Amino acid sequence: MGEQIKTIGFATAVCLVCSLLLSVVYSSLREEQEANKANEVKVKVLSVLGLEVLDEKGRQIKTNEEIVEMFTSQIEGMVLDSNGKMVEGVSVGDLTAEDINLRLKTGQKEYYPLYIYKDKTTGNKKYAIHMSGMGLWSVVKAYMAMNSDLETISGMVFYDHAETPGLGGEIEKDFFQNQFEGKRMREKGKLKEFNIIKPGLETDDFCISGISAATMTCNGVKAFINKDFKVYNMYFDTIRN
Amino acid sequence: MASNKRILCDPLTDNNPITWQVLGVCSALAVTTQVKTAIVMSLALTFVLCFSNLVISLLRKVIPGKIRMIVELCVIATLVIIADQFLKAKMYDVSKQLSVFVGLIITNCIVMGRAEAFALQNKPFASVLDGIGNGLGYSIVLVAVAAIRELLGSGTLLGLQVMPEAYPCNTLMILPPGAFIIIGLLIWFQRVYISKTLREEE
Numbered sequence: 001m002g003e004q005i006k007t008i009g010f011a012t013a014v015c016l017v018c019s020l021l022l023s024v025v026y027s028s029l030r031e032e033q034e035a036n037k038a039n040e041v042k043v044k045v046l047s048v049l050g051l052e053v054l055d056e057k058g059r060q061i062k063t064n065e066e067i068v069e070m071f072t073s074q075i076e077g078m079v080l081d082s083n084g085k086m087v088e089g090v091s092v093g094d095l096t097a098e099d100i101n102l103r104l105k106t107g108q109k110e111y112y113p114l115y116i117y118k119d120k121t122t123g124n125k126k127y128a129i130h131m132s133g134m135g136l137w138s139v140v141k142a143y144m145a146m147n148s149d150l151e152t153i154s155g156m157v158f159y160d161h162a163e164t165p166g167l168g169g170e171i172e173k174d175f176f177q178n179q180f181e182g183k184r185m186r187e188k189g190k191l192k193e194f195n196i197i198k199p200g201l202e203t204d205d206f207c208i209s210g211i212s213a214a215t216m217t218c219n220g221v222k223a224f225i226n227k228d229f230k231v232y233n234m235y236f237d238t239i240r241n
Numbered sequence: 242m243a244s245n246k247r248i249l250c251d252p253l254t255d256n257n258p259i260t261w262q263v264l265g266v267c268s269a270l271a272v273t274t275q276v277k278t279a280i281v282m283s284l285a286l287t288f289v290l291c292f293s294n295l296v297i298s299l300l301r302k303v304i305p306g307k308i309r310m311i312v313e314l315c316v317i318a319t320l321v322i323i324a325d326q327f328l329k330a331k332m333y334d335v336s337k338q339l340s341v342f343v344g345l346i347i348t349n350c351i352v353m354g355r356a357e358a359f360a361l362q363n364k365p366f367a368s369v370l371d372g373i374g375n376g377l378g379y380s381i382v383l384v385a386v387a388a389i390r391e392l393l394g395s396g397t398l399l400g401l402q403v404m405p406e407a408y409p410c411n412t413l414m415i416l417p418p419g420a421f422i423i424i425g426l427l428i429w430f431q432r433v434y435i436s437k438t439l440r441e442e443e
Contacts, residue, residue, distance in 0.1 A: 007305040010303065010312070011311070018315055018318075021323070022319060025322075025323050025326055026326055029329070029330040032331070033330045
């Protein structure tokens with residue numbers, strides 16, 4: 001009996017010491033970890049807007065401080081709700097990943113962040129919008145950049161997903177993402193459905209080639225691009241008028 | 242002391258955890274496409290191995306035999322999580338590339354193996370040396386494999402272009418089979434040309 005108590009006591013002590021140690025480590029590093037995550041989003045936004053923050057292999061070439069500096073000095077952010085109305089009192093910096101992505105429980109999204117970049121020399125504006133939705137297995141998250149005409153896509157980056165590597169996972173590869181450049185979401189002042197079609201078929205301004213063996217992922221991507229753009233389009237209408 | 246030197250140096254060549262005992266091969270295959278990730282992974286494993294050996298050795302007389310392995314795992318898991326959290330804070334991009342493999346150090350046979358086979362029977366100082374030795378032995382192989390794979394697969398070393406621009410990158414080296422082939426060749430090379438044990442036996 002005495003030996004058993006000793007064993008339980010020892011186990012408890014080990015657990016206590018370990019958990020205490022972990023709590024200390026976690027709470028002392030948490031701030032830095034969160035800063036890293038926030039920084040990652042900033043890098044994605046800047047890169048989709050065409051600013052030079054990544055080299056050709058996707059590595060960050062600016063320091064975190066430079067990224068923050070670029071972001072605060074050149075990017076203006078605002079938050080929209082699901083009706084495309086501007087939400088007062090919420091800034092893009094406050095939003096967490098849960099706020100802007102699909103909530104699996106409700107199937108709804110709460111906030112839609114919009115980033116506006118103004119080129120200082122030409123005065124041209126570019127807009128980065130956040131899109132996300134179900135692929136085949138997972139929530140796929142992306143940023144799309146629009147030109148100042150608010151209908152031509154100037155860039156697309158899929159930054160987070162858990163699709164099958166080698167199949168659906170190929171959406172994050174350049175050959176897929178680069179296809180979006182120059183495509184359009186509207187025709188003659190009206191929304192036009194964006195399509196992802198069978199690879200090999202001829203594409204026009206409103207569709208791109210999909211990926212063989214990743215039809216389900218592509219269908220998901222196509223669906224959320226159209227769905228999310230509709231929301232942003234409601235806001236864009238107010239700018240256009 | 243001569244024996245301390247042996248504890249430290251044996252795992253580097255004669256008793257290397259990867260090429261001789263063929264332990265910890267999982268991570269050696271996975272994180273060796275670039276030298277940088279291999280180095281960070283090596284450091285993380287050496288840190289965990291060194292401190293887990295130290296703690297287990299300090300506790301070796303008080304750990305109840307029945308829950309011996311659970312306690313070992315608890316200590317190792319704690320150290321691995323510390324290493325993982327640290328990487329996430331200080332080296333975010335590398336930690337993203339290493340992804341689950343830092344966490345999987347918990348199940349790396351080398352760590353558990355050294356705790357069971359060495360730290361439970363030996364004094365703290367010797368155990369730390371054993372941890373460093375085995376960690377370095379793992380590191381040597383990991384960095385060697387990574388250097389070959391990065392050089393032949395991407396034409397770079399530590400991200401710097403080494404091969405001439407015209408060099409056609411060998412994709413096989415980037416893929417897991419490339420690591421299998423290289424580790425196989427290393428094991429062969431080590432057993433035939435470096436290992437004293439085998440030659441003495443012959």
